[in-house]
Each structure stands twice: as C-alpha cells, then as structure tokens.
Amino acid sequence: MKSKPGTYALILKSDSKETIKIGRRLEIYIEPGYYIYVGSAFGPGGVKSRVLRHFRKKKSMHWHIDYLRNFLVPVGAWYSYDSNHLEHQWAQTLLKNKEITSIKGFGCSDCECYSHLFYTYTEPELSIELSFFSTVMHPAGYYDKINKKL
Numbered sequence: 372m373k374s375k376p377g378t379y380a381l382i383l384k385s386d387s388k389e390t391i392k393i394g395r396r397l398e399i400y401i402e403p404g405y406y407i408y409v410g411s412a413f414g415p416g417g418v419k420s421r422v423l424r425h426f427r428k429k430k431s432m433h434w435h436i437d438y439l440r441n442f443l444v445p446v447g448a449w450y451s452y453d454s455n456h457l458e459h460q461w462a463q464t465l466l467k468n469k470e471i472t473s474i475k476g477f478g479c480s481d482c483e484c485y486s487h488l489f490y491t492y493t494e495p496e497l498s499i500e501l502s503f504f505s506t507v508m509h510p511a512g513y514y515d516k517i518n519k520k521l
Contacts, residue, residue: 372422372450376413378457379422379450381436382495383408383443393438399474404492406443407465408436408478411458418450435478439488446494458487465489 383406390400412421425436426445432438451457462484466473471489478487 372419372448373417373452374419375417375452376454377418377450377452378409378411378461379418379448380461381408381410381422381425381445382406382447382449383440384446384494385443387442389442391438391442393435393477394432397435397476399439399477401439401442402490404490405446405494406439406474407471407489407491407495408439409458409461409465409487409489410434410436410478411456413456418452422448422450435480435488439477459484462487 384404385401385406386403388400388402390398392398408425410421410425412418414421424430425440428441430437459482462479465471466485466489468489471491473486474488474490475486479485
C-alpha cells in the first residue's frame, strides 16, 4: 500500500451482536459477519495513511467509521489509486448486490449515497469481489490482508 491518493474499502469482522451509538445521531445494530466500509483518501498521506488510521483503535473520533472500529476487527482493504473519487460508484455497486445488506445513512452524511457501510455474513472473497468491482476499480485494483507491513 502506498501513500498515494485514492479510494478504499475496508473489510472488518464482527464476532458480536450489539447496538452501538455512532456519533450523536446514529445507532446501528451489529452482528457476527463482515462489514465493508467505502471511503476516499485524497488528502495528505493518501490511502496508506487513511487506512492505517482506521486500523488504529486509539484516535480522535471524527468519522462514523471511527466509532464503529472500536467494535470490529480489520481483516483487509481493497484500494485503487485512480485519481477519480470512486467511493460513490463502489457504494452504488455494493448497494445493488443482493447478498450484501446496506446500513442506511452510515458514512454518507456529506453525499447523496444511501450508505457507505455494507454487511455480509460470509467473508468477501477476493476473486469474486475484484471481478465485482471490475467496472469501477480502474486503472488498477489492489487488496491487502491486514499485516504489520501495510
């Protein structure tokens, strides 16, 4: 993963069932399975800096994902260094997938998307998901399992 601008999708795992408060207004119910959070990183440090920030538990609470991260464990990330902001296209693509559930209003308070957070009971498979994103992850798509070398 490089410190270049781009779009990312975090893959996070939950082993628990509970209702959690996200910021001041949003409350969501989490259950065992996998969550996919779509975002962009066009500021300083790019994708690497943003993804690593989301992996840390100790940080200031700024985005919806910061609150959720305290309850989920990161397992990987898809990302693209395309200069276009692809997070809205990715979110729309995930929204259309019948095997994935969207969490209304999460992570999209600054856009018109229905959600930037999605749930699936089974771990997303790299081969399936990269082909699934093939129309929106150009020029290149990447995937990293979480490890200390990120």
